[in-house]
Each structure stands twice: as C-alpha cells, then as structure tokens.
Amino acid sequence: MSPTVQASAGPARSSGAVTLPRTIASEWIKFRTLWSSVLVATVSVVGMIGVGWVGSFFTNADWAHMRPRELARFDPVVTSLNGYTVAELAVGTLGVLLVTGEYSTGMIRATMAAVPARLPVLWAKLIVFTGLTAVLMVPTAFVSFLGGQALLGTHSTSLSAPGVLRVVIATGVYLTIVGVLGVAFGALVRNTAGGIAALFGVLLVLPAIVGVLPSTWQDTIGPYLPANAGQAALSVTPDPAALAPWTGMAVFAAYAVVATGVAAVLLKRRDV
Amino acid sequence: MIEARGVTKKYGDKSAVSDLTFTVRPGIVTGFLGPNGAGKSTTMRMIVGLDAPTTGTLTVNGKHYAQHPAPLHEVGALLEARAIHTGRTARNHLLALAATTGIGRDRVDALIELVGLSDVADKRVRGFSLGMGQRLGIASALLGDPRTLILDEPVNGLDPEGILWIRNLLRSLAAEGRTVFVSSHLMSEMALTADQVIIIGKGRLLADVPVAQVVAQAAGAYVKVRTPDAAGLRTLLAGPDVTVTTTAPDELQVAGLTSDRIGTIAAEHRIALFELTPVHGSLEQAFMELTRDAVEFRTPGTLEQPLAMSASTGDER
Structure with missing residues (x-):
C-alpha cells in the first residue's frame, strides 16, 4: 500500500445534517445486512405458518379419533393460528x-x-422494526389462517364468520406490539440474555405467577397483564373474564408505549 | 479544535478524570499519553458525547459534539478497536454509518480502497484480524471527511507496516490543517507521530508540552567517545556543565557537550577518535522526568517503572 494518503477521497461534503429519515435509512441497512435478523424474521413467518398448517392438517386427518374434550375445545381459527407463539418468540x-x-x-x-x-x-x-413486523405478520396471519382452513376441510370456518377477521388481524397486530416491547426491553436492559428474559418474563411468566394468587386477585389483576390484555383479541368468542378485544389490545399497546418512553428517557440520560 | 475546561468524570465516588483542562489545536498531531487506566478513553468518549462529564465542558470546533448538525463531518472517531457489529460486512457497516449523514456509496468505496480493505470489504467483520478491524475503524472515522479526528490507540494490533501507515496518515491529515488527537500508552510511539503531547495520569493533567521538549530531554543524555588518548581528551573537554566519566582505558562518557563539539575539539588537537556516539536516553525515562512532580501518579514501588506498564490491548473506561 502506498504510504501517501489523502483523507479526502471521494465526495463526502455534499450531504448535510443527520435527519430522522436518514437514521431510518441507516437502521434499515443495518437490519437487512445482518444474516441473523433475516434468519429470525424468516423463522417467525415460516414457523407460524408451518405450525398452523400442520396442526390444521392433522386435526382434520385425526378427526375421527379425537377425544370428546378435544372436540369440545376445537376452534378452527385457533387451530390455524396456533403458530403465533413461535412468531411471538422470534419477533420478541x-x-x-x-x-x-x-x-x-x-x-x-x-x-x-x-x-x-x-x-x-x-x-x-x-x-x-414495527413497519417490518406489521408488513410480515399481518399477511402471515392471513396465510396461516387461509391455508389452515383449506387443510381443515369440512371443519373449517371463513373470514366472514363473526369475529374471525378481527382475530386474524389482531394476531398480526399483537405480534407487532410484541416486537415494539422487544425493542423497548432491549434498550432498557442493554444485554441480550437479560432483555429476552425480561421480555418473556413479562409476557409468559407473569401470567403464571398471577395464576397462583387468590382468585379475587386474579380476576382484578389478570385481565390487565400485558399478554392477557393483548390476547383478549385473539379469540373469536370473547372471554367474559378478559377485557373487550380492542380495549385489551389498546392496554397492551399502552404498555409498549410506556416501556418505550422509559427506554427513551434512560437512553438520553445514561452513558452509552 | 478540541477544548476541555475543568472536565471531571466520576463513576460512583471514583474519579476517572479530574478537572482536566486542555486545548487540542488544528494542524498538528496531538498525542494523548498516559498509562492504561489513566482516563484517556473516558476523555475521548466524553468528547464525542458517549459519556457525559460530571462537571466541566468539552467542545469541538466551539460547540458540544451533539450540537453539530452533522457530527460525522466535524469529528471522526476511532474509539476502542471494535465499535463494529461483527455479523456485518465491512462495506455494509460503512454504508449504514454513512446513511445517517447522507454520505454516498462512492465515498464508502473510496475509503475502503484508501484503508486497503478492498479484498475483504464484502466479508463479515467477524473474521477480521485486529489490524483489519483497526483499518475499518479508521475508514469509519474518515467517512465524513471530518475536520477533527480522535483516535484511541490506533496502532494497537497493527503490524509494522500498519503502524507506519497510521503514522503517515495522521501526519498527512494534520498537514491538511485538521485537528488530530491520538491516544497511546507508549511515549516512543508518540515521539514519532505527535507534535504535542498531553500527558495524564490517574485522570489528572500532568503535562501539555511539545514532543520536541520530551525528545530533547531524552536526547544527548551523553556522548560515548573512544580514543587512544582518553586522558588528553578528558582534560581538553573539561569545563563548567560538562561531566566526563572514564568507563574504560580508551573510553569516555561525556555529558553536556554535543558530539559535533567533541569531534571539533578532538580534530583541533589532532586526537584520533575511534568512536563518537550520541547516546539517547529512553523517552519513557524522559517522560518520567517530566511527570516527576505529579505525586499522585507515583505509587510506591513503581517509581522507575517505564510508562509502558502494559502493552496489552488496554480496555480502559
């Protein structure tokens, strides 16, 4: 290499200030140039559709052998969208x-x-990330649902049945908000293992902890837990113990907004 | 131009940096010298706004770093070897940073060429050697063609060719009128690269002096002379401020006279010289001389220990 160097190689001055759109462009480059993020995003899509379709296929195939209790609990919408838990883990x-x-x-x-x-x-x-998860997860929910219904054969339902369209859309929205919570927890904790533990502690473990409390407490606190509130919109026939579907989703979104707000304040105040 | 005014940084009740005041001027290379843990990295992080000073102010070209609308055009920083996501390729890393300030792909490509990473630009940084990582860090620092450069231990991990390259790069950047602020824990490296050195120890300013002064202190410690007429020459050289020591029957060590002067005196008196060697003291030793007054810096038992306490990759905070 030549020992003589000039720092002024190529045009660098014609650019101007840092702006939000430019920062967004930068973050988009960062996202798509990491093999790991592309992989995990793919897992969320393929995992959700795969679980939904496979579950729907075997439910239909084994219909004659299903126990009465299973038949009583059967819900074609839930069966085809069951894979959202895989997507939840991946997106979070x-x-x-x-x-x-x-x-x-x-x-x-x-x-x-x-x-x-x-x-x-x-x-x-x-x-x-919100844009990306919304663009991926809402269509994924539709693909998962529509393919699942096709595989369920005579046991299927349709989007025009009451509450079904709402559940499919809400599944995509729920996953998008999980993604927002993930970013907020990552910014709060600043450590991968800790951030993932905190996120899924709140989403998965907290409801289980509240589940061991006296039932009057459960009834009071339970519906307002983040995951319970968000999942209120994920069943066709609303659970009387849960919040109304979109009310629940709004509560879930409010948690994400608060977590993001705290993360923003700390990001500004802490040393990098 | 970088100005620090009364900067103190405390982590809990421990002070990493205490009441630091200095000015880094454009057009020269300014070395920032101190042992590992002296507070160099902390100070550099504060300059670019990553850490907030507990008290005091730090400005770059008259403003706080964060107040510049396009910071990458003002300051390029290489802080700790790897501020790079190792899963990304070198080119994509630079493109992502460039995008924040609207810097184009041409500039990124040109810098990859400049730092000699063309062959590996599309490989993931994970597989890079320390030296390649440093070169990528330098390319990041130069992205915005900044007026001020801040480099934390840039020669760490570089091979001799890389060290020479950095040295020349820094000198040429300063010659273009830029402000170049570069840290090191090695006085010997600074002697070759810097024009001015700011020396800190335990977070306090110990000295802010031209490198020439340190070098002068170290240079001409004494002159070694071999001559068959040692006794005769010894008499001729004697004078105020001159110390002559006989170390062998035909060998003298002369302090207080230059080799030119000794050679001239010997020639005038037709005394043959077999050897005339100016012997340089160690720069590290001279550095110790300069900082002798800073009592805080000295700890019992390490009084004469050279500055280069550890040549390992110093990750100081």
Whole structure:
C-alpha cells in the first residue's frame, strides 16, 4: 500500500445534517445486512405458518379419533393460528437483539457517535422494526389462517364468520406490539440474555405467577397483564373474564408505549 | 479544535478524570499519553458525547459534539478497536454509518480502497484480524471527511507496516490543517507521530508540552567517545556543565557537550577518535522526568517503572 494518503477521497461534503429519515435509512441497512435478523424474521413467518398448517392438517386427518374434550375445545381459527407463539418468540427476540446486538458488539458507540441526539436511533429502530413486523405478520396471519382452513376441510370456518377477521388481524397486530416491547426491553436492559428474559418474563411468566394468587386477585389483576390484555383479541368468542378485544389490545399497546418512553428517557440520560 | 475546561468524570465516588483542562489545536498531531487506566478513553468518549462529564465542558470546533448538525463531518472517531457489529460486512457497516449523514456509496468505496480493505470489504467483520478491524475503524472515522479526528490507540494490533501507515496518515491529515488527537500508552510511539503531547495520569493533567521538549530531554543524555588518548581528551573537554566519566582505558562518557563539539575539539588537537556516539536516553525515562512532580501518579514501588506498564490491548473506561 502506498504510504501517501489523502483523507479526502471521494465526495463526502455534499450531504448535510443527520435527519430522522436518514437514521431510518441507516437502521434499515443495518437490519437487512445482518444474516441473523433475516434468519429470525424468516423463522417467525415460516414457523407460524408451518405450525398452523400442520396442526390444521392433522386435526382434520385425526378427526375421527379425537377425544370428546378435544372436540369440545376445537376452534378452527385457533387451530390455524396456533403458530403465533413461535412468531411471538422470534419477533420478541429479534426486537431485543436489534438493540442489544449493538451493545454486545460495541456498534452502539459508532451509532451514537454518528447520531449523538440518540433518540432518533430509537425511533428509527422502532419505525423500521414495527413497519417490518406489521408488513410480515399481518399477511402471515392471513396465510396461516387461509391455508389452515383449506387443510381443515369440512371443519373449517371463513373470514366472514363473526369475529374471525378481527382475530386474524389482531394476531398480526399483537405480534407487532410484541416486537415494539422487544425493542423497548432491549434498550432498557442493554444485554441480550437479560432483555429476552425480561421480555418473556413479562409476557409468559407473569401470567403464571398471577395464576397462583387468590382468585379475587386474579380476576382484578389478570385481565390487565400485558399478554392477557393483548390476547383478549385473539379469540373469536370473547372471554367474559378478559377485557373487550380492542380495549385489551389498546392496554397492551399502552404498555409498549410506556416501556418505550422509559427506554427513551434512560437512553438520553445514561452513558452509552 | 478540541477544548476541555475543568472536565471531571466520576463513576460512583471514583474519579476517572479530574478537572482536566486542555486545548487540542488544528494542524498538528496531538498525542494523548498516559498509562492504561489513566482516563484517556473516558476523555475521548466524553468528547464525542458517549459519556457525559460530571462537571466541566468539552467542545469541538466551539460547540458540544451533539450540537453539530452533522457530527460525522466535524469529528471522526476511532474509539476502542471494535465499535463494529461483527455479523456485518465491512462495506455494509460503512454504508449504514454513512446513511445517517447522507454520505454516498462512492465515498464508502473510496475509503475502503484508501484503508486497503478492498479484498475483504464484502466479508463479515467477524473474521477480521485486529489490524483489519483497526483499518475499518479508521475508514469509519474518515467517512465524513471530518475536520477533527480522535483516535484511541490506533496502532494497537497493527503490524509494522500498519503502524507506519497510521503514522503517515495522521501526519498527512494534520498537514491538511485538521485537528488530530491520538491516544497511546507508549511515549516512543508518540515521539514519532505527535507534535504535542498531553500527558495524564490517574485522570489528572500532568503535562501539555511539545514532543520536541520530551525528545530533547531524552536526547544527548551523553556522548560515548573512544580514543587512544582518553586522558588528553578528558582534560581538553573539561569545563563548567560538562561531566566526563572514564568507563574504560580508551573510553569516555561525556555529558553536556554535543558530539559535533567533541569531534571539533578532538580534530583541533589532532586526537584520533575511534568512536563518537550520541547516546539517547529512553523517552519513557524522559517522560518520567517530566511527570516527576505529579505525586499522585507515583505509587510506591513503581517509581522507575517505564510508562509502558502494559502493552496489552488496554480496555480502559
């Protein structure tokens, strides 16, 4: 290599200030250039559709051998959308990783040095990831549902049946909000293992903990737990113990907004 | 231009940096010297707004770093070797950073070429050697063609060719009128690269001096002379401020006279010289001299220990 060098190679000056759209562009490049994020996003789509379709296929195939209790609980919508739990784990993990991956590698220092206002980075990550999960998960819910119904044969239902369209859309929305929570928890905890543990502690373990409390407490607190509130919209016939479908989803979204707000305040105040 | 005014950074009740005041001027390479753990990295992180000072102010070109609308055009920073997501390729890493400031692909490609990473630009950073990582870090720092460069231990992990490359790069950047602020724990490296050194120890400013002064202190410690007429020359050289020591029957060590002067005196008196060697003291030793007054810096038992306490990759906070 030549020892003589010039820093002024190529045009660099024609650009101007850091803006939110530019930060979004940067975050989009970051997202799509990581093999891991593309892989996990693929898992969420394929996993959800796969579980829904396989479950629907075997339910139909084994119909004659199903126990009465199983038949009583059978819901064609639930059967075809059961894979949302796979997507929930994948999307939540990906949301956490989007932030903590930068902390674990040190990339965050380069990121925050480029955008020292810091908050645009959080907004850009949320916009990119929320947009992406919504665009992936709502259609995935439809594909999972429609394919599942086809595989359920005579036991299927249709989108025009009461409440069905709402459940399919709500599944996509629920997963999108899980993604937002993942990003917020990642920004709060700044550590991959801790962030994932905190996120799924709140989503999966918290309801189980409340489940061991006296039933009057359960009835009071239970419906307002994040996951319970969000999942209120995921059944065709609303559970009387749960919140009304979209009310529940709004409560779930409110948790995501609060978590994001706290993450934003801490991001601004803490050293990188 | 980087200005620090009364900067203190405390982590709990431990001070990483205490009341630091200095100015880094454009057009020269300014070294930032101190042992590992002295507070160099913390100070550099504060300059680019990653850490907030507990008290005091740090400005770059008259403003706080975060107040510049396009920070990458103002300051390029190489902080700790790897501020890079290892799952991404070198080119994509640069493209992502460039996008924040609207810097184009042409510039990214040109920088990859400049730092000599063309062959590996589309490989993931995970497989990079320390030296390749440093080169990518330098490319990141130069992305916005910044007026000010801040580099934390840039020669760490580089091979001799890489070290020479960095040295020349830093000097040429300073020659273009830029402000170049580069940290190191090695005085010997700074002597070759920097024009001015800011020396800190235990978070406090110990010295802010031209490198030439440190070098002068180290240079001409004494001159070794071999001559068959050692006794005769010894008499001729004697004078105020001159110390002559006889180390062998035909060998003298002369302090306080330059080799030119000794050679001239010997020639005038037709005394043959077999050897005339200016012997340089160690730069690290000279550095210790400069910082002798800083009592805080000295701990019992390490009084004469050279500055390069550890040549390992210093990850100081």
